[in-house]
Amino acid sequence: MKRILFLIITVALVVFMVGTGFSAMFSDIETSRDNTVTAGTLDLKVAGSDDPGVDVPVRLDNYAPGDSDRRCWPLRNAGTIRGQPWFEVVNLVNEENVRYEPEIAAGDISDDEGELGNQLMALWVWERDGNEFSIWEERPLNQHANSSFGGPLTDHPHTLLPVLEAGEEVLVCLEIRFVERDDNNLAQSDRVRFDVVFHLDQAE
């Protein structure tokens, strides 16, 4: 009985081997060699620079009611993959400097806080190829503090900055207008400081 079982298994094995390629028929093989995966790069340059060497274009001195100026930051994707730029305004501080006689006469009673940031109207735009798009409506500079702009998840996403392909650039500009109003004297010699932090995030 064992012998018959052994014979059956042997015959079955031979039939299986012949049926699955142990026979000497025609065949062919090719190899795709050196497959690799390499990570791309995402590298933001602001006016061609990286931290801590990024330019500070907003240095408006002796600003007076009626003055208006626009300063721009060129943002470039120096990496190899596409990225979504956005930015935020942080560390905004209203400095009083000295309270001069006209400020006191106008009713400035706060020694530790300036009034200029409320009298400057600020407007963010982006420019490319001679076209200009508003990023956020004109508002007092103080209202831009601790806000983010231009990205799909930012506080003010109503106009997105354009996605930057590798090597592409966009100009982000801030227009600052010193409005004329009755209480301008409160802001004599005052100074507003702020930082603008630019981001570039990987885009779809």
Ligand SMILES: [Ca+2]
């Ligand atoms: Ca960089």
Ligand SMILES: [Ca+2]
């Ligand atoms: Ca004050």
Ligand SMILES: [Ca+2]
């Ligand atoms: Ca003041």
